[in-house]
Amino acid sequence: MTPNYTLSGRYRIIRSLGEGGMANVYLAHDLILDRDVAVKLLRLDLRDDPKTIKRFQREALATTELVHPHIVSLYDVGEENGMQYLVMEYVKGMDLKNYIKERFPLPLQQVIDIMEQILSAVATAHAHNIIHRDLKPQNILIDENGNAKITDFGIAVALSEHTMTQTNTILGSVHYLSPEQARGSMATKQSDIYSLGIILYEMLTGSVPFKGETAVSIALKHFQSEMPSVRDYDSQIPQALENVVLQATAKDPRDRYATVEDMANDLLTTLSTLRTGEKRFEPKDFGNDETKIMPSAQIAAAIDAHRQAEATQAMPKLSAQTTTPPTEPASTPADESPLPKRSWSKRHPFRRKLLIIGAIVLLLLGALGVGLELSRPKETTVPRVSGLTQASAAKLLAKHHLSVGTVKRVKSNRVAKNHVIKSLPGARSTVQERSRINLTLSNGSKKISFGNYVNETYTDVKRDLEANGFDVKERFSTSEVATGQIISQDVVANSQVLPSKTTVTFTVSSGSRLVTLKDLTGESRSDILNYAHSNRLNVDLKRGYSDEQKTGYSYSQSPEGGTEVRAGATITVNMSKGNRPTSSTPTKSFYVKTTVPYQTLTTATSQSNDVKVYIQDDSHLISSLYRDLTITRDTRLSIPFQLSGKQVGQYRIVCNGTVVDENLKVTNKDATN
Incomplete structure (x- = not known):
């Protein structure tokens, strides 16, 4: 397909984006809707192959059923001059494989955020009974804003199709292949979970866990070798996070997470201090009732060949047919004795000496070679x-x-x-x-003078400050100034601060456009935050009990979906923390009192301090702002908490961008009168 060719009179080809085993992908421009799209065109040499055509059509069908912000959207399906094509959303960025290579090591929070997006997308596919079967970083695209989108459902198959037949052809990339797929068994939702665990391993360590010279040797390791520890690579990785990898990649599917949602909920809390000291995950012992899965003919033959090649080969014994029988001696007269035969060594004394000398030389050379090999430094x-x-x-x-x-x-x-x-x-x-x-x-950090970033572009300032160790946050505000421009900052310009202990919040212009809110009920925390950011909205996440919505997903919002609001407005979203507890689990209400010290910012006239309070209890999330105030002297605060059962609360107080007080394990014992 050449540039400037117009497909079906609508999609003008711009350039090639890549070539695959089944199709070629091109960047094109939709002349009707005036937008860039990705066109996947079936290769010419495969357009008469019924199996390839069926797989191509299957991808179109699977992608059509899946509507999710982290799944590449399918716009159109068509055929021109016998060429079948798909028109899909164009994601400007790179695949996760290259993203890891370029930016490794990734911050743990970023790893979790990306995985949460991927898990949310796979959960949607599984809800439609669609198994991807080829989850790998090459099939996950990362756009310029760091959002993940899954693509290539070319070998995804609905569960109903699996129940009818089972193929001996192993599809998918062997580095991310589950043990049951490597044996030639039917892929299940747990097979996708295994692949997700390998992807998480690669994001944490920068490489896949199992490598080999052949696909067969790698497949063998998937169901024979123990999963390497990510903490052996980096001991700073929490045990809770390694446990997610270990449970997702358990050899027996019964040891893995039951659903992708379970994996997402477990992953969400891995950096919490409440999980410090967690024990290493150990799979259950199912004994001899483990289901035995016969490997496919191809893999079975390859495994046998692999094992035979590694086995020690014994020297064969001579068979009776190959052994020369002794010759019967000729009869001699009774009074005559046969002449004694001379031995070979006596008949050839010179040759015997040569053989002995040669054997000694060979032994010496062998010993020298072994010595050199043993003395050679290992790498x-x-x-x-x-x-x-x-x-x-x-x-x-x-x-x-x-x-x-x-x-x-x-x-x-x-x-x-x-x-x-x-x-x-x-x-x-x-x-x-x-x-x-x-x-x-x-040797420790040193204070630096904080700049004045008002009227500068937020994305540029954020990148520079985070590179220097600052924690940067943003809040949106309706403004007539250019969208994305900083209106104000909560850290005073020219004040001396420690970057590693400073959180700065910028108020950023969201313009003055109207936004029609979508219905956010049933969404995960990461999806809500991504939606709010892309539409330049502030979001206040609160927690509450819900008998209808599972833990970690939203059950209500204010304003409701369909309402028009200005960009920069704050929307409140209530997140479920599970079913309402029984009356036997009382809710404890109490206050924790603390004093926020006033900080002198300059030698000039006194200035007010900007104080932000964050709390987490039964009704609040610490990621959302609870209270914003200004002080001109030391100020006593009373922080309310509501905790049920054995729940533990948290609070954090930030003054002029710096954390001045924090308690991540609040109980009613901390209550003050």
Whole structure:
């Protein structure tokens, strides 16, 4: 397909985006709706192949059924001159595979956010009884705003089709293939969950868990080898987060999450301090009642060949037919004895000496080769030690037969004091065992003068400040100034701050356009926040009990869906925390009192301090602002809490962008009169 060719008189081809085994993808422009689209065109050499055509049509059918913000939308299906094509949403960005390569290591919160989007999309597919069967980073696109979108449902099959027949052809990428698929068994929703666990592993470590020279050797590892530990790669990863990987990638599907929603709910709390000290996930022992799945003929033959190649081969014994029978001696007269035969060594003394000398030389050469091989330095990979203390880094290096070399200290506003900033050679470098690795440690952060960013573009300022260790947030406000421009900031310009301990909130212009609210009930937290951000709306998330909606999803909103509001408005969304507790579980109401100290900002006349209060209890989420106030002196605050059962509350107080008071384990014992 050449540039400027117009498909069906509507889609003008701009350039090629990529080529695949089944179809080629092009960037095109929809001349009617004036928008860029992606056109997937079946390859010419496959347009007469009925199996490929069926798979192509299956993708169209599967994608048509799925409407979700994190699934690439299908706009049109057509055929021209025998060429079948799909017109899909064009996602400007890159696939997750390249995203990991370019930006690794990814912050843990970003890993969770991306996975939450992916899980939400897969949950929608599973709700329609559609199994993707080929989930991998190459089939997940990341747009310029960091949003994930799943594509390529070319081998997705509805559950009803699986119940009719079972193919011996193993589809999908072997690095992300579940053990049951590797055996040639039927793919289930748990097979997709296994692939999602491998994707999460790769986002945390930068590589797939199992590698090999052939597809068969990798498939063998999926159902024979133990899943490597992500904490061995980076000990800073919480055990709760590793447990999500381990449960999702359990060998037995019965050990995995029952649903994608269960995996999403578990993942959402992995960074919570409430899960500190969690034990490592161990699969259940189902004993001998495990369902035995016969491998496909192709994989079974390959496995047998693989095992036979590795087995020790015994020397065959000579058969009776190949052994020369002894010759009967000729009869001799009774008074005559046969002449004694001379041995071969006596008949050929020179040759015998040559053989002995040759054998000795060969033994010496063999011993020399073994000695050289044993003395040759072995190679190892430098582990990632950034973020660890020097002692922890030394222990991790010792596990890889390495030791600490020179230690240099520098100021850092991004890494905590006495923790490793980087190593030389860097992580994942290949070095000889017993090498010394030089470390650069943080000598602590230093205060810097905060700038005045009013009237600047928020996205540019956010990128620069986060690169320097600041935590940056935004709130929208209706304004006549350009959309995306900073109107105000809550950290005073020219004040001295520590980047690693400073949270700055910018008020950003949302323009003056009207937004028609969508119905957000039944949405996950990440989807709600993405919708609010893309429409430049503020969102106040609150928690409440709901007998109709499952935990972690919204059950009501204000204003309601369909209402028109100005960009910059605040919408309130109530998130379910499960069924309402019985009367035997009382709700405790109490106050926690604390004093917010006034901070002198300049030597000039006194200025007010901007104070923001965040709380989490039965009715509030700590990610949403609870109270915003200004103070001109030390101020006593009374913070209300409502907690049921054994629930634990939290509060955080931020003054001029800096956290001045925080308690992440509030109980009624903290109540003050």
